[in-house]
Amino acid sequence: MDAVPDGNVLEVGNMGTGNTKDEGTEVDRFRHQVDEMTCKVDELEQRVNEVAHFYSSSSKKQLNNSKGSSVMKDRDREKHFASSKKQLDATRREAASTKRMQELMRQFSTILRQITQHKWAWPFMQPVDVEGLGLHDYYEVIDKPMDFSTIRNQMEAKDGTGYKNVREICSDVRLVFKNAMTYNDDRSDVYVMAKTLLVKFEEKWLQLLPKVIEEETRRKEEEAEANADMQVAQEVATEKLARDISNELCELDLHLEELRETVVQKCRKMTTEEKRKLGSGLSRLSPEDLNAALDIIAKKNPSFQATAEQVDLDIDAQSESILWKLKFFVNGALEVQAKNSARKGQDNSKRKREICNALAKTAKKRSKKLSS
Template sequence: MDSPTAAEFPPVESYQRQVDDIASKTDVLEKRVNEVTRFFDGKKHGSGGRKAGGSSRYATNGARDCKGTPDLTRQLGGIIRQITSHEWADPFLQPVDVVGLQLDDYHKIITKPMDFSTIQNKMEGKDGTKYNNVREIYSDVRLVFDNAMTYNDENHDVHIMAKLLLEKFEDKWLQLLPKVENEERKKEEPNDVPTTNNTTPEATVGKLAKDTDDELNELYNQLDELRRMVVQRCRKMTTDEKRKLGAGLCHLSPEDLSKALELVAQDNPSFQTSAEEVELDMDAQSETTLWRLKYFVREALERQANLAASGKAEESAKRKRDDIYNALAKTASKRVKK
């Protein structure tokens, strides 16, 4: 198969933005995982976890109802006002000034711009547009911050501000989510079937866990595709690099070595990883396989080194504690003899 030309690849900066975007989404998903974990840990200890249910303390002025449930729309509007009142919200209140800021590549990277003034207009039904439900509003609020984190480097002020505000918004949304799901369920049930006013915490957290799992799987797919594209850009590995790679494989733990051989088998279905002795011909492997192995071996060896260093540090600390205890014991013994 012919190697792709440089023109067929996006610039390196594009890869960096994709990585930053995935990292930011991972941070949000990690918070959700922690939420689910805390809930079920609470159930194990009999506390029932954090009480589910949205808060009704938010202000209700400032946003007319969308086509969804008025109460939910007002509550979400209150959450949005809290977020937009934050001192870091200014860059997200109006559409990005692409011309004034000379962001020539903005629309190439951001295919669906979004800002809070656009969200507000749509919530109020201006320009003939209107949200059908609060989930659509939620998606657009996320889009505001996702766009900012995608376009700006993770060390950029705007990226940092967007990440913090998104985390605050997600926390508020989790409080409102049980009511949202309860209203959705009531709409789906037949009119002659009695409905309950409150959903169970278990059902809400279960739905959150499933949605989080689906999003994590999507992120894994994005990472695999991104890894494949990056590997294809790699140059041809030299003979010396292949030799060092082979030496690195020999220093892997049995578990990591098995994973490394599985990487080889992915591109070589006939490769037998279960044999007692495995012979790996580096020259027979594709460049993609070689570079994937190189990245994997490097990370595995670094991980092993960190574990070893941690073990040595603990052993050193233990020896110091023992020395201190022995010294104290000797001092106490001398005092007794006196």
């Protein structure tokens, strides 16, 4: 989308109406419209970047997928999205999963009750009385103390700080016995009691483990399914956003073209000197820019045919509208050419300096060798 250069818009001020105040007001109105379109372009650019970022992220995720997986085609994706609507929504699915986990915790509580009711469980029911027993090095040996009353309290916690799954409880139960076995001598009663209860606990845990694994597998599958549904929903929303952006860009192009045409029609008649400068400017254009300039004429005059290699253009025969459009275009193209030439000149100068410096160093080395 090409905007009219600010320097050229000022030409609208010379409309020849004879009323300077009215001309200034109209110029301000045109500038206001251009500012509004510029803000709209910036907004659309940001939204385009959002779309590009989404598809870039999606591509990276697809590359990380397992071998043999493929991107769903539009039809397959629509079917998948339609079928996912029939399934439980995320909230109900999570509620069902939580209920199943609570049942596993209830079964684990049965195991825990059997262990804690054993005649040898009493040393592990409460936190170790470190001060009362004079165990001054206890916290140096044991990093994380644990006991069954602490486990029970955390299992019954309602403030969200409790255990999330049975594996967390299992880990703490093991920690109770392993702490006792770590701190006490392997010939002591506490060590033997802890080791015995740990063996009994592991036997009972193995009976519950298949159900735990089944639930964990099911959770992973449901999570993957939920992520797939979310990805599809995001793709659908992003595709709609892309279509909306495309439509808005088309509307903006039409609006810009209408504004450009209005501005050109309001411009004063071009002078003979300005026509001469325009012809000179056209002759200095690159072949690509000259073809683009000729296209401007061809759009308004379908019978006009010319190429950058062979041009037969009668400037005086062109309408004022075409002449001003050409001037706007030529000025912008020549400005870009000048910037590119300046940059190229700087690069060439830098290269020449580098070559000269290299030759000077080489000459210096040779003179040293000759002198030696």
